Amino acid sequence: MKKVLLFIGFFSGMMTDASAQYGNAVPVKILRLDSITALGKPDGDAESKEIGDEGGTIFSADGRLELIFPEGALHKKKKITIQPVINHAANGRGKAYRLLPSGIAFDKPVAIVFHYADDEIEGSLPGLKGIAGQDEKGKWEVLQNIVTDTNSKTISAHIRHFSSYASFDKIVLKPAGARVKVERTQSLWLSIVNFQAGELSDGDLPPLPPRINIPDADWSVNGIRRGDQHNGWISGDDVSVVYNAPASVPTDNPVAVSVALRGLRFTFNNIVFENPILVSHLLIYDKAYRISMGMWIDNSEDGMCTMRWEDYGEFTLVLEGTRAMVKEISNKNLHIRFNPCKCGLIWLNRPLVKGPINIVGASRIEVTAASLPATPFARVRIMLQHSSSPLPDFKTPCPVSGLPPASLFGNMLRYFLPPFIQFEANNTSEQVITLADLSQQAEANSRRQGLRIVIRRIEDEE
Structure with missing residues (x-):
């Protein structure tokens, strides 16, 4: 042996x-990682970009995967696509990503970089993270020479061809x-x-x-x-x-x-x-609710160089009598989907931009106790705290006038964020608050703009 x-x-x-x-x-x-599993089904928007002999960088739509092509990696222009898929790797964390066109080989190694969030090292350590690739038959293989950067919260390696890739934890x-x-x-x-x-x-x-x-x-x-x-x-x-x-x-x-x-x-x-x-x-x-907040602005039907942006955050509210605490905060990166633009907008700081929701806690939580028979359930009023994040930084070979106006992102903050979230802590499984509720029917959710707050009661698990 x-x-x-x-x-x-x-x-x-x-x-x-x-x-x-x-x-x-x-x-x-x-668990055996070098095994055969099902191929992951699509789990998010694909992102595409043309890259040629000069090299370049492309991010996944969620900003979590980055590919860096050095000069000379491709001998002619190719449409590169990153498609998020379900991660079936043993001890897999986050999404996996299918890289297209399938099977394409490079003249020079291409850097693959996973940007991990804090919740993706829960129960483990950054140094225990690895990267695995899955071929078209479902077979997984672990990449070697992984580099971990705890300051930038990345793990990276180099690849010579495209397949599906995922991050995993050794222990x-x-x-x-x-x-x-x-x-x-x-x-x-x-x-x-x-x-x-x-x-x-x-x-x-x-x-x-x-x-x-x-x-x-x-x-x-x-x-x-x-x-x-x-x-x-x-x-x-x-x-x-x-x-x-x-x-x-x-x-x-x-x-x-x-x-x-x-x-x-x-x-x-x-x-x-x-x-x-x-x-x-x-x-x-004792009693808890999972509360999510999503908002969007969409001018993507107005022509070239327009966009749809979406932001999302969620947290858990724990209640015990009139005690209350905001926990399990999770904020997604700002998501922007661009319409085709002859200048080819490049988003330089995608992994750093959280968007206007970016919940960091609550400045105050008021709980009004139930009082039978008139008020059978407590009422909760949450004043959330939102933290500013770097604004999107774009690069284009066209004149500055071709860039999205910075005022657009300022308007997001001023226009959409409600000063508080208020609801009855009853036993219904789900409550929904929309822009119409917050504006007293003056405005309503539409394709072009909207806000949706969903309050789900966490069921007791036996």
Whole structure:
């Protein structure tokens, strides 16, 4: 048998009764990344651009994937397309991207850059992120020589041809993020992807067990070893580890459940990891709502060099009596779809632009308690805080007059953002607020402009 990485040796061992009693074990599930999966179906707008011998850069429509063509990578002009698709890679994070035209090869390596968000390293570490490619038959292969830049929040590599590509995590504490109702429990485990080294054949690898345990794992909840009654606590035995939620919503919420993997040492992406600590954040709630806000302006039917822009953000409101907190904030990058323009607008700072919604918290939350029989449910009024983001920076070979006016983006802020969101905390599954509701029927959502706020009650999960 050829040389094989002793990956299992890092994680196997006998557990003592003490470690089981105090929740020191950690279940592990091994996944094979170098396997065959279904091809991802389209999951977003495609972005296309013509690039020739001079080289150039193209971003995906969501700003999360970037391709950098050096001069001479293409010997003639090609229409390059990035199509977001569902990510089926083991431990995959975010979307995968199908690069077209399929099978095209380059005279020089092309840089592929994934821009990751903070929620894409939950339960893992930036250095544990990798990139995998999937061929037309569904087979995955891991890219080598990955470069991680934690300042710019990117992982990058070089490719010689097009296929589908996705980012994945070598090890993840699962669930990387979840919601747990008070006095309920949540199972915890490690999800580890293994893949075959290039010089080995399938027969050279020993069978991997579906579940093995790390005996020397140190659990904490909000920095307290094994947790406590206020923050929740860890319990476990020889087959499972469980987080037990407290009877009321803790002050420090979501709770940070961490595991220090003592004695674990391995190398990935040319980085040596020793005793890594992984953190998962669990949101504890009694009653909660997921609130999303989307807005748009569309002048794309007015001719060349016009556009449709869309912005989106969401958060979770946790309620316990008259206590309220805004958590799990997620803001998408500003999305702009351009009509064809002879000048070929180039958006230079797409990954940095969040748009006017860009929720960062709440300056004030007012909860008016229910009062039977007249008012059976509490009423909530949220004054959100929005943070400014860099304005889109465009480049064009045409005169400056060909660029979209900066005033357009200023008008977004002034015109659309409501001063507050107000609703009744009832038990209906969904409530919707539109531009007509906010303007007292003076204006209404249309193809050209609009705003839609959706308030969904988070159902209790058994």
